[in-house]
Amino acid sequence: MPPLNVLMVTSDANILRQGTAARSIIEEYSRLAKRLVVIVINRGSDHYQPQKVSDSLWIFPTNAQLWFLAPWIAHRIARRELFFQGKLQVDLLSAHDPLLAGLTAFLIARSFQKPLNIVIEENIFSSHYEESSILNEVRSYFGRVVLRRASSVLAASENIRASLADISAAVADRTIVAPTFIDVDSFxxxxxxxxxxxxxxxxxxxxxxxxxxxxxxxxxxxxxxxxxxxxxxxxxxxxxxxxxxxxxxxxxxxxxxxxxxxxxxxxxxxxxxxxxxxxxxxxxxxxxxxxxxxxxxxxxxxxxxxxxxxxxxxxxxxxxxxxxxxxxxxxxxxxxxxxxxxxxxxxxxxxxxxxxxxxxxxxGTSREESLSRLRESWNKAVEHDLHSANAVFGAR
The missing domain is CATH 3.40.50.2000 (Glycogen Phosphorylase B;)
Structure with missing residues (x-):
């Protein structure tokens, strides 16, 4: 599959700051895509301007004063920057957690009928996480809701995929496991x-x-x-x-x-x-x-x-x-x-x-593997969406 146009949503505000490890990682990700547009859910008190990092990487902050406004602001950014010729000019949405970023990406994906990819690095579905606080129990619930609607999932460990199997066998089947990409030099x-x-x-x-x-x-x-x-x-x-x-x-x-x-x-x-x-x-x-x-x-x-x-x-x-x-x-x-x-x-x-x-x-040996698995996960989301659409068309 040729490189994709990807709209990514993340809550990692360090991506907005030059010289950070998070920024270096997102620049690596952009090399996998034809074009990568990143919407960062950040606090309004830390006001940032949109950034063109390269021809293939754009970063847009939400600058949301209140966290619950972030999905609406992100949706508005997506429509303003990427919607023309009657459709959203991306191949898929990708979120780097199944919580606020995942919910935001899901709402955009549903609105514009695009496949959704979710990346999970922390097991928010373990009993230890859910029992640690009422807030975490609520987060875990909403994470489950978002993941059931994901076209593909990239999990950082087999332990996370096992927890996803408890949510749904279908979600586990759409999950790829990859070691987390850690650029030590960037840190x-x-x-x-x-x-x-x-x-x-x-x-x-x-x-x-x-x-x-x-x-x-x-x-x-x-x-x-x-x-x-x-x-x-x-x-x-x-x-x-x-x-x-x-x-x-x-x-x-x-x-x-x-x-x-x-x-x-x-x-x-x-x-x-x-x-x-x-x-x-x-x-x-x-x-x-x-x-x-x-x-x-x-x-x-x-x-x-x-x-x-x-x-x-x-x-x-x-x-x-x-x-x-x-x-x-x-x-x-x-x-x-x-x-x-x-x-x-x-x-x-x-x-x-x-x-x-x-x-x-x-x-060191997992760097290329991690990037390859991320690309594979993006492709899997697009392929799943195509197969689902073909199945519906065939049923008609």
């Missing part, structure tokens, strides 16, 4: 926008963790371990980035352990790569699964990682060489691992270099 080149040392000058050593504030992420382990670390390194601080149902419970735990003033909670933001680069140690404490591609992103940024044996961690972390692996039930391992890297800056720096190299070696 390395991305400039630091927020330096945690400058943001929190009261801390000499900064520990960081980022995850939904839910029971499955086991963040109480990070706080409990930090309490012991604080007895040896009283100028250390713990930054927890995330939102969820356990926010008050975790803050209370920190206060009860006497470290309430040194445990800082932040909401999700677009500067996580800068956070990974400027933290002294990054912790991942989940009992069951990696949140999104957080471990891969941290490794690509060259973070010193202490993690449970989840997601990408066992593949790229060799204990004591490129990070530290601990059981979710072993706080002593977290404590000693963090203390080793605080006490020995040279060890910490070696680990930061090694983990990026281990990740690059692990994903």
């Amino acid at each position: 390395q080149r991305e400039p630091v926008k927020v330096n945690l040392a400058a943001k929190y000058p009261q801390f000499k050593y900064i520990l960081l963790t980022s995850a939904p504030l839910s029971p499955s992420q086991n963040l109480s382990l990070a706080i409990s371990a930090f309490r012991t670390i604080d007895t040896q390194y009283p100028h250390a601080g713990l930054i927890i980035v995330g939102e969820g149902s356990q926010r008050k419970k975790l803050a209370l735990l920190a206060a009860q352990l006497g470290v309430g003033g040194k445990v800082i909670f932040e909401k999700w933001n677009a500067n996580m790569n800068s956070y990974y680069k400027t933290a002294h140690v990054v912790l991942f404490t989940s009992r069951n699964e990696e949140y999104g591609q957080s471990i891969s992103a941290a490794a690509a940024c060259g973070a010193a990682i202490v993690s449970t044996r989840i997601g990408m961690a066992p593949a790229i972390i060799e204990h004591g060489i490129s990070g530290f692996l601990c059981d979710a039930s072993d706080p002593a391992c977290f404590i000693t691992s963090v203390m080793k890297m605080i006490k020995d800056p040279a060890l910490r720096e070696r680990i930061k270099v090694n983990v990026a190299q281990f990740l690059e070696k692990h994903v």
